[in-house]
Amino acid sequence: MAKHCDEATIDRVCEELKAAFGDRFSRNLSVRQAHSHNVTALYQQTPNGVVYATNKDDVVKIVKICAKHKMPIIPFGAGSSIEGQLNAPKGGISIDFSKMDQVVSFSPEDMTITVQPGITRETLNSWLRDSGLFFPIDPGADASIGGMASTRASGTNAVRYGTMREAVLSAEAVMADGRIIRTASRAKKSAAGYDLTRLLVGSEGTLGIFTEITLRLHPVPEVVSCGACTFPTVTDACNAVIESIQCAIPFARVELLDEFMTKACNAYSGLKLDPLPTLCVEFHGDKTSVAAQVSLFGEIAASHGSKDFKHSTDPDKRAELWKARHEAFWAAQASLPDCDVFSTDACVPISRLADCVGETQKDLQEHHLIGPMVGHVGDGNFHVLLGYHKGNKEEEKKVYEFSERLSERAISMDGTCTGEHGIGQRKAKYLRLELGDAVDYMRAIKKALDPDNILNPGKYGFEDY
Amino acid sequence: MAKHCDEATIDRVCEELKAAFGDRFSRNLSVRQAHSHNVTALYQQTPNGVVYATNKDDVVKIVKICAKHKMPIIPFGAGSSIEGQLNAPKGGISIDFSKMDQVVSFSPEDMTITVQPGITRETLNSWLRDSGLFFPIDPGADASIGGMASTRASGTNAVRYGTMREAVLSAEAVMADGRIIRTASRAKKSAAGYDLTRLLVGSEGTLGIFTEITLRLHPVPEVVSCGACTFPTVTDACNAVIESIQCAIPFARVELLDEFMTKACNAYSGLKLDPLPTLCVEFHGDKTSVAAQVSLFGEIAASHGSKDFKHSTDPDKRAELWKARHEAFWAAQASLPDCDVFSTDACVPISRLADCVGETQKDLQEHHLIGPMVGHVGDGNFHVLLGYHKGNKEEEKKVYEFSERLSERAISMDGTCTGEHGIGQRKAKYLRLELGDAVDYMRAIKKALDPDNILNPGKYGFEDY
Structure with a gap:
């Protein structure tokens, strides 16, 4: 793919950035590789x-230098995005x-906090530790x-607290x-003009570059109960989730591990689950409410085997x-020895x-693919983690094709090709x-x-414009 | 203000619409007035x-006819918007x-429903009556x-269930x-591209015309408890709300009536409240959870007098x-005899x-204005309803100026000039x-x-473009 700028322009931009930022600017290859x-x-x-x-003045300065020379800009947070x-x-x-x-x-009365974009979620929660x-x-x-705002991130808690769209x-x-x-x-709410907040959230850095983000926070629940059960x-596990949600159980988390993933987590993280499809669940609330949630979920789970x-x-x-779930x-990867892991998202x-x-499980079998599955099933979102060897063109083709079939399948069911990883380069x-x-209008906005x-x-x- | 189209163009558009829609098109003055x-x-x-x-084919046809002649189009729902x-x-x-x-x-399993835009919220809830x-x-x-989607409407339940942005x-x-x-x-969630849903919601018909809307629904709560208390x-009432929210009481509704409004509701709707500032509250949940909410709120309210x-x-x-609140x-209006009512929104x-x-109450006194106040206070949103005589230029100027001061005051407190009524023509x-x-980028999107x-x-x- 053609570069935007010729070498002379690149050199000129780099000289200007060097002059403006000194040691905070680098053309070192390993630094550049670490950022992509x-x-x-x-x-x-x-x-x-x-x-x-x-x-923020730095960011304005960088954008102005780059804009003058039509040089691309890529915002980098923690480097954990996975769609390029x-x-x-x-x-x-x-x-x-x-x-x-x-x-x-920080406004505890309003339960909001304004942060710079580089803070990570764990650092933020450490900062908040004594605030309730x-x-x-x-x-x-x-x-x-x-980065989370840029990709409209979600994850395990979204079933209760929403995604970055809401946060x-x-x-x-x-x-x-x-x-x-x-x-x-x-x-907290507003009817003043177009919703530019929601337009920028999830735009993957293509419309603007965040310099501050104001987030909604939530009270730490009085009681947290979590557990696991196999099906x-x-x-059966999916049906238990559907019924629970219809009964208004306000899951804080409800995660599915398929049989393969349950075994992998047992082996890697020392869980002692039966080697069967598993739901990991978490409930937040006061004592009586959590007890009621646990009891009702237990009944529903039992009724589904x-x-x-x-x-x-x-x-x-x-x-x-949750350490096991995060791992x-x-x-x-450990269960797919010597393999790279390709994550899908539907x-x-x-x-x-x-x-x-x-x-999707049938598809895996038919195509002789190996891939454990995890899912934020309360939101209908799941990932198959495929083992393959990066660099092996045939295997790459196979995982790409699987991922494409999965996207088509999700779309045919009125779903989306990405619940949380984003479009990036591949989708x-x-x-x-x-x-x-609708994509034409997105493009018109971008332009x-x-x-x-x-x-x-x-x-x-x-x-291409 | 200049018309977009000259009379000849108007006639041509009207002829085309008449030919396409027959009796479903009207130029009758009273019909036109009823739509504005x-x-x-x-x-x-x-x-x-x-x-x-x-x-929807009708809508496409109308837009194509109007687009050809650059004729403005105004979508009309129930006619209840209030900012022109x-x-x-x-x-x-x-x-x-x-x-x-x-x-x-209708998909009860997913708790979603897809409706045409002309259905009203009460008709929708009647339709849903037996669904849970x-x-x-x-x-x-x-x-x-x-119309609710177009203006990003909210109201009394938004404190718990969000606004049309979330719905x-x-x-x-x-x-x-x-x-x-x-x-x-x-x-339920997606990271696929720009959030055109949220861009259209609240855009007041300026970016696109809804032909179908898919809404999230919620389970009817097992128990609903409501009540009122004066402060x-x-x-004191505001502080009770702030403390309750910090204690994570999930109000389904929490509405403030000031002293004047409490008296007006007593007189108009037969409530028997003490003539003092009042909170009307509602709690949703299962029996134990609602009992806990009621008890905790009662303690907090008492501690604020x-x-x-x-x-x-x-x-x-x-x-x-709630009939009284809706009235x-x-x-x-009844408490401001012979007056028109001008509603503000901050x-x-x-x-x-x-x-x-x-x-704001001090401002009312200083400017010798009369206006009861109601508020969706869990969201920080309130309205002053000013009595004035439409057509009396001096009084109109006075209520406009009050509304402007209120907008400036809300903005100076990091709030918004409109929580739910929208920008329309006046703001x-x-x-x-x-x-x-940011408004320049809204305009760029519009263009x-x-x-x-x-x-x-x-x-x-x-x-002006």
């Missing part, structure tokens, strides 16, 4: 340089936000808040022309269970979840399959707000 | 004609959606779902070029209380609510004061998606 790694089969495309921003969002197919400058990791202001409040969104990785109340962003805007006030089949629902409010047991990616209306999971075709002509296509180009398939 | 009434001090600006659409959203300052064609009021599909599910958003008026899962819309798009799949001052918290799960008492506008972070309400100046340069400015022009102050 990928977890899927995508290959690395490194930026031409990396700047470590320390404040950090790749630089047209070269460009990566802005590293790790030094912009401060809390800007917490930030619930948990995509597994210790991602940066800026971001307002944002400040530098736009492609170098102007800085705030998308909304800090009022004869994945379908589960015989072993164990639950506990012991924080150590809770930590053990699922590594457990999958989300369907929950009524179709058992169908979609069932057909533009499925964005079109899913939303048809209106970033006419030179300098903000994270090559994502969404929007490179 | 207003509740604020704004004066009526009637469209040139009205078409009654019966299906239905006015036709540049003339144009009003599309009446009252005949597009059907349920398109309900649609919670309640702006007071029996508004249409299309709309996906939408189908006809865009300015006559193409029809769907904004999202029916998956020595409005500040309330002595008379009465609550009940009796459906008749509940109906009586507040009429109660206000929303601030809840930590500033008592300040904002207090300063463009405050949109700019609130969001600064990209509707280059001829035919969709509900004259709203947001976007008329």
Whole structure:
């Protein structure tokens, strides 16, 4: 793919950035590579340089220098995105936000906090530890808040607390022309104009670059109970979830591990679950409400063939269970020795979840693919983690084709080709399959707000204008 | 203000519409007037004609005819918007959606329903009556779902169930070029592309015209308890709400009536409240959870000086209380004999609510204005209903100026000039004061998606391109 800028322009931009940022700008290859790694089969495309921003004025300065030369800009948080969002197919400058990791202001009465985009979710929750409040969104990785907002991240807690769509109340962003805007006030709701907050959240750095993000927080629940139970089949587990949600059980988490994944987690993280499809669940609330949730869920699980629902409010047991769930990616990797892991991501209306999971398992068998499955099943979202060897073209083709069939399957069930990983470089075709002509209007918005296509180009398939 | 189209063009458009729609198109003055009434001090600006659409193909046809002639289009639901959203300052064609009021599909397992935009919220809830599910958003008026989506409506239940921003899962819309798009799949969450759903919700008909809306529903709570209690001052009532929310009481409703409004509701709706500032509250959940909520709220209310918290799960008492709350506008009108009522709308972070309400009450006194106050205080949103005489220029100026001061006050407290009524024709100046340069990017989006400015022009102050 052609680079945006010729070598002379790249040199000129780099000289200007060097002059402005000194040691905080680097053209070192290993630094550039560290800012464009990928977890899927995508290959690395490194930026031409990396700047470590320390404040919003830095970001404005970088954007103005790059805009002048039509040089691409790729915002970089913690590097945990997995659809090539950090790749630089047209070269460009990566802005590293790790030094912009401060809390800007905290309003416990309003349960909101304004942070710089480089703070990670774990650091944020450590900061909040004594406040009685917490930030619930948990995509597994210790991602940066800026990255999570950019990809509309969600994860295990989304079934109760929503995704970054709901968590971001307002944002400040530098736009492609170098102007800085705030998308909304800090009022809990507003009918003032177009919802620029929700437009920027999930736009994968293609419309603006976050410099501050205001988040909604939640009170730490009085009681947290979690547990696990196994089911004869994945379908039974899915049906237990559907029935529970219809009974208004406000799951804080409800995660499915298929048989393969249960075994992998037993082996990797020392869980002692029966080697069967498993639901890991968590309930938040006051004592009476949690007791009621646990009891009702237990009845529903039993009616779907589960015989072993164990639950506990012991924080150590809770930590053990969710550590195992967070390690699922590594457990999958360990269970697929010498393999790379390719993560898929599909989300369907929950009524179709058992169908979609069932057909996907059949697909795995038919194509002799090995892949454990984990799912945020309360949201109808699941991932198959496929073992393959990166660099082996035939195996790469096979996992890509599987992922494509899964996207098509989810879309045919009125679902989406991505519940939480985003479109990035690989799924533009499925964005079109899913939303048809709507993509033309997305492109029109991109063109209106970033006419030179300098903000994270090559994502969404929007490179061609 | 200049009309978009000259008389010859208007005649040509009307002829084409007459040929296409026969009796379903009208140029009758009283029909046109019925499609542009207003509740604020704004004066009526009637469209040139009205078409009654019966299906999405009709809407496409109307848009194509109007687009060809650059004729403005104003979508019309139930006519309950109050910021002039239905006015036709540049003339144009009003599309009446009252005949597009059907349920398109219902998925109880997913707790979603897809409806045509003309269905009203009460009709929808009647339709759902035996399903165990309900649609919670309640702006007071029996508004249409299309209109509610267009204005990002909220109301009394938003404190628990969110606003139309959260309630709309996906939408189908006809865009300015006559193409029809769907904004999202029916998956509960998605990271697929820009959030066109949230962009269209709240855009007041300026970016696209809804033809179908998919809504999230909620399980009917097992127990509903509601009640009321009075406080020595409005500040005490606000502080009780703030503390309750921090204690994670999941209010289903928490409404403030000031002293004047309490008296007005007593007189109009036969409530027997002490003539003091009042909170009307509602709690949803299972029996134990509701009992716990009621008990905790009672303690908090008492600690802020309330002595008379009465609550009940009796459906008749509940109906009586909320009927009174819904009649507040009429109660206000009755308490301001021979007056018109001008409704303001401000929303601030809840930590500033008592300040904002207090300063606003002082403002009323200082300017010798009479206006009872109601508020969705769990969201920091409140309305002052001012008595004045429409047509009396001096009084109109006075209520406008009060409303402007209130907008400025809310904005200065990091709030918004509109929590739920929208920008419409009157608040463009405050949109700019609130969001600064962000408005330029809204305008750029409008221009990209509707280059001829035919969709509900004259709203947001976007008329000048």
